[in-house]
Structures are given as structure tokens and as C-alpha cells.
Amino acid sequence: xxxxxxxxxxxxxxxxxxxxxxxxxxxxxxxxxxxxxxxxxxxxxxxxxxxxxxxxxxxxxxxxxxxxxxxxxxxxxxxxxxxxxxxxxxxxxxxxxxxxxxxxxxxxxxxxxxxxxxxxxxxxxxxxxxxxxxxxxxxxxxxxxxxxxxxxxxxxxxxxxxxxxxxxxxxxxxxxxxxxxxxxxxxxxxxxxxxxxxxxxxxxxxxxxxxxxxxxxxxxxxxxxxxxxxxxxxxxxxxxxxxxxxxxxxxxxxxxxxxxxxxxxxxxxxxxxxxxxx
Amino acid sequence: xxxxxxxxxxxxxxxxxxxxxxxxxxxxxxxxxxxxxxxxxxxxxxxxxxxxxxxxxxxxxxxxxxxxxxxxxxxxxxxxxxxxxxxxxxxxxxxxxxxxxxxxxxxxxxxxxxxxxxxxxxxxxxxxxxxxxxxxxxxxxxxxxxxxxxxxxxxxxxxxxxxxxxxxxxxxxxxxxxxxxxxxxxxxxxxxxxxxxxxxxxxxxxxxxxxxxxxxxxxxxxxxxxxxxxxxxxxxxxxxxxxxxxxxxxxxxxxxxxxxxxxxxxxx
Numbered sequence: 001x002x003x004x005x006x007x008x009x010x011x012x013x014x015x016x017x018x019x020x021x022x023x024x025x026x027x028x029x030x031x032x033x034x035x036x037x038x039x040x041x042x043x044x045x046x047x048x049x050x051x052x053x054x055x056x057x058x059x060x061x062x063x064x065x066x067x068x069x070x071x072x073x074x075x076x077x078x079x080x081x082x083x084x085x086x087x088x089x090x091x092x093x094x095x096x097x098x099x100x101x102x103x104x105x106x107x108x109x110x111x112x113x114x115x116x117x118x119x120x121x122x123x124x125x126x127x128x129x130x131x132x133x134x135x136x137x138x139x140x141x142x143x144x145x146x147x148x149x150x151x152x153x154x155x156x157x158x159x160x161x162x163x164x165x166x167x168x169x170x171x172x173x174x175x176x177x178x179x180x181x182x183x184x185x186x187x188x189x190x191x192x193x194x195x196x197x198x199x200x201x202x203x204x205x206x207x208x209x210x211x212x213x214x215x216x217x218x219x220x221x222x223x224x225x226x227x228x229x230x231x232x233x234x235x236x237x238x239x240x241x242x243x244x245x246x247x248x249x250x251x252x253x254x255x256x257x258x259x260x261x262x263x264x265x266x267x268x269x270x271x272x273x274x275x276x277x278x
Numbered sequence: 279x280x281x282x283x284x285x286x287x288x289x290x291x292x293x294x295x296x297x298x299x300x301x302x303x304x305x306x307x308x309x310x311x312x313x314x315x316x317x318x319x320x321x322x323x324x325x326x327x328x329x330x331x332x333x334x335x336x337x338x339x340x341x342x343x344x345x346x347x348x349x350x351x352x353x354x355x356x357x358x359x360x361x362x363x364x365x366x367x368x369x370x371x372x373x374x375x376x377x378x379x380x381x382x383x384x385x386x387x388x389x390x391x392x393x394x395x396x397x398x399x400x401x402x403x404x405x406x407x408x409x410x411x412x413x414x415x416x417x418x419x420x421x422x423x424x425x426x427x428x429x430x431x432x433x434x435x436x437x438x439x440x441x442x443x444x445x446x447x448x449x450x451x452x453x454x455x456x457x458x459x460x461x462x463x464x465x466x467x468x469x470x471x472x473x474x475x476x477x478x479x480x481x482x483x484x485x486x487x488x489x490x491x492x493x494x495x496x497x498x499x500x501x502x503x504x505x506x507x508x509x510x511x512x513x514x515x516x517x518x519x520x521x522x523x524x525x526x527x528x529x530x531x532x533x534x535x536x537x538x539x540x541x542x543x544x545x546x
Binding site for chain 2: 086088104105108109111113115117118119120128129131132159160161162175
């Protein structure tokens with residue numbers, strides 16, 4: 001009965017999906033069942049590299065446990081935004097606050113490159129993700145559990161060099177998940193994978209997000225991926241949030257459905273029209 | 279079809295053993311041709327003695343204990359000099375790779391010293407140390423220092439910065455970062471340095487022993503020259519070749535053990 005409701009709702013909204021802006025605040029919350037993620041508030045965030053002002057005032061509130069995708073042309077500042085949230089760069093002006101205290105282990109980043117240590121076996125690579133808990137007695141068990149979550153339990157004793165690109169990225173995901181982070185920042189994590197591996201990785205990401213309920217921020221250049229995974233898609237242009245689009249489609253989402261395709265098309269046309277103006 | 283089967287199956291079984299022997303085919307063939315040339319008188323024995331004569335000379339020296347003593351002295355000098363020069367080079371490589379200040383302070387000086395051929399220092403070294411052990415150790419250490427220094431430095435500087443960033447994100451302390459990321463990342467390059475250094479180690483030692491020594495393989499060869507014992511001279515040269523090969527094999531074994539993760543060292 002409940003599932004029926006969940007799947008039927010988007011259909012009724014489909015007609016008005018074309019002009020999505022008015023919809024932005026009528027959000028039907030599509031959250032994980034239990035959320036561990038903190039909310040995230042960004043006020044007046046600015047960042048420059050030399051004379052180049054990359055972010056020109058970002059204001060953003062992300063509710064606890066939301067899956068947000070950030071899209072935009074290359075050089076628009078989307079990766080910088082992610083690196084600032086993850087604490088990898090210093091903030092020039094403005095603020096980023098998580099609701100309450102947050103430990104370094106609570107925020108994890110996954111990059112486009114797996115960044116595995118080639119000289120450590122798969123399991124040891126996952127253990128790296130435990131941060132300060134690496135030395136604790138249950139480190140092995142926790143790493144094995146994370147590895148099982150991404151379906152690579154049988155590769156624990158392998159060297160990273162023998163894994164495929166998708167497998168390496170799954171090990172990197174296990175490493176990011178092993179400390180049970182509350183915020184996960186993805187910097188084009190699937191950008192280097194082939195199309196089929198991408199789709200299975202997207203499903204995996206969606207599954208672990210639903211299971212663990214962290215707040216997720218995904219930077220991607222692939223609008224279809226953003227629409228398939230996120231609750232909300234932010235379009236960044238010239239260092240500002242140009243569009244804030246809510247994706248209401250029920251999960252698990254049907255890839256290539258008319259609804260998602262329509263949304264993808266309208267976001268793409270925004271991105272491209274911005275291109276024409278410049 | 280059946281032909282392919284019959285060829286490929288035994289080959290895959292036999293290959294490892296053949297691989298171990300295959301590298302010795304050329305040296306053995308050279309010795310065989312050499313023996314033949316000497317026996318037939320094509321090469322006069324006062325130019326080059328037959329391998330059998332060289333082996334005989336080696337046997338005599340072995341019985342008198344002279345050979346073992348000289349090899350041992352040379353081996354001892356080589357290893358101690360290598361350890362001293364290698365550790366200093368490694369320490370400077372680490373320091374200059376990890377600290378900008380240290381690099382600014384010492385790198386220019388070291389690069390200038392590097393460009394002085396260390397064998398050119400022999401006259402000075404003899405004046406300083408005479409012909410006792412410290413002269414040889416100093417020269418070997420100096421020769422070994424630079425390849426290890428340069429390659430350690432290069433190895434540390436070229437560790438993937440993305441991995442270092444990853445280590446920092448995952449809360450590694452400086453010590454952990456060094457142990458888990460920087461040192462293993464620099465290791466392949468350090469091994470290149472070690473293998474270069476081993477070559478320079480023998481070269482320096484032999485030159486030093488030939489010019490100024492009262493024991494060792496180089497000394498044995500020079501003494502033999504004085505007495506026109508050409509078989510002993512050739513014996514010394516062959517022993518250099520074998521010791522060089524031995525040192526190289528030892529570093530390869532070490533490489534295989536520590537770089538098992540590297541695709542180049544994985545069994546296919």
C-alpha cells in the first residue's frame with residue numbers, strides 16, 4: 001500500500017515537471033529510513049585561487065541525510081565547493097557549518113581516482129579508512145564488513161594492481177564507508193569508469209546511502225547520473241548556484257524513465273543556454 | 279591442434295627451470311670458445327691463459343688460503359664502505375626529500391661535490407689516510423653516496439601527491455604517512471640507486487686496491503702482474519665479474535621480496 005503510494009505520486013507530478021522551479025519547495029522527503037547525516041549550512045562562501053575567483057558567494061542549506069548532486073561545466077567551481085566542504089581547502093570568506101560537532105572521521109571523500117596504496121593489500125587499504133581507529137582490535141573485522149558491503153570480500157588479500165577499475169573504486173568506497181561517515185563527498189567518483197560499470201556503481205552508491213543514511217554530496221559532469229541518484233540537483237554557473245532542482249522520483253529509480261529523462265533534458269538545456277550567453 | 283597442445287603443455291611446466299639456466303648459456307659458451315682457442319694455440323697463453331689454467335691457479339691460491347683471505351678483505355671493505363656511504367646518502371635523501379629547508383641548505387653543495395669524479399680524489403686520500411683501510415672505505419663510501427642520495431631524493435619527491443593527500447584526509451600522522459605512503463612509494467627508486475651504487479662500489483674498491491693497498495683482490499692482481507702471473511690476473515678479473523653478479527642478484531632478491539605489490543614483480 002505504501003509502496004503503491006510512493007510510486008504513484010511522481011506520476012501525478014509529471015505534467016508540471018517541465019517548469020521545475022516552483023516545485024523546489026514542495027519537497028516530498030525521500031530520505032533514508034534512518035539518517036546519521038548532519039544537516040549542512042553554507043553562508044556566503046567565497047574562494048579564490050590568486051586572481052581567479054572560483055566561488056562567488058554560495059548560500060545553501062542541505063537537510064540531514066539528503067543526497068545532493070552538483071553539476072556544472074568544468075571550471076565552474078563545483079569541485080572547489082566539494083573540497084571546501086570536505087575541509088581540503090581553506091575558506092576565504094563565509095562559513096560552512098554542520099549541525100553540531102563533527103569529527104574528522106565523520107567526513108569522507110571519494111575521488112575520481114581510487115587512490116589506493118599499491119603496496120597494501122585490499123583489506124589493508126580499507127583499514128586506512130578507519131582513521132585513528134586503525135590500531136583498534138576490531139579494525140580487521142570492520143574492514144572486512146565494509147569490503148563485504150561493496151561485494152569484494154573475496155578480494156581481501158589481492159594487490160590493488162590486479163583489480164579492474166570498477167573494483168578499485170569499490171575498494172575506495174569501502175575505505176570511505178568503513179568509519180561510518182556522516183557526510184560523504186564524491187568528486188566525480190565514476191568519471192573514469194565504463195558505462196556498464198558506472199550503472200552498477202550508481203546502484204551500489206544509492207544502496208549504501210539508503211542503508212547508512214549519510215548526507216551525500218556528489219559532484220559530477222554527468223547530468224543523467226545526478227538525476228538518477230540525487231534528491232536535489234544544484235547547477236553551478238560562474239561560482240554561484242544558478243538552479244536548485246528537486247528530483248522527486250521514487251527509489252529505486254528506473255533508469256531511463258521518461259520522468260528522469262525529462263528532468264535531465266531541462267537541466268542540460270539550462271547548462272547549454274548558459275553556454276550560448278557567454 | 280594436437281601439435282599446439284603437445285608444445286604448450288610441457289613448455290609451461292618446464293619454463294622456470296630453463297629460465298634459470300638460460301642466462302648462463304652465453305658465459306659458458308664464451309668460456310668454451312676461449313678454452314678451444316687456447317688449446318689450439320690460436321690465442322698464445324702469455325696473452326690469455328686457458329680457462330683451465332685460470333682454474334688451476336685459483337685452486338692453488340685457494341689451497342694456500344690467499345684467495346679466500348683476499349676475497350674476504352675486499353668483501354669486507356666493500357660492504358662496510360657501502361653501508362657507511364649508503365646510510366649517509368639515504369639519510370640526506372630522506373632529509374632533503376621531506377624538508378624544503380634541508381634541501382635548500384645542502385642540495386647545492388652536494389651537487390657540486392657530485393660533479394667531482396671521486397677517483398680523482400685518490401692522491402688526496404692517500405695523503406690524508408695513507409694506504410690503510412680508512413682510505414678505501416672513504417672512497418667506496420663517497421662513490422656509493424651519490425647514487426643512493428639522488429635516487430632516494432627522487433623517489434620521495436615523486437611519490438604520488440594524491441596518495442599523500444589521501445593519507446592526510448584519513449588522519450595519518452606524519453610518522454604513519456612516511457611509513458605507509460612515502461617510504462613504500464620511494465622504494466622502487468631507492469632500489470635503482472642501490473643497484474647503481476653496487477656497481478660503483480666494486481669499481482671504486484678495485485681501483486683503490488690496485489693503486490694503494492697491501493691486501494685484497496686488486497692488490498692480488500697487481501702483485502701477480504709484477505711476477506707476470508697472467509693466470510692470476512685473469513682469475514682476479516673473473517672473480518670481480520662473479521662478485522658483481524652476486525651483489526646484483528642479492529639486490530634483485532631484496533627487490534622481489536619488498537616490491538611484491540609492484541606489477542613488474544608479480545608472477546604472470
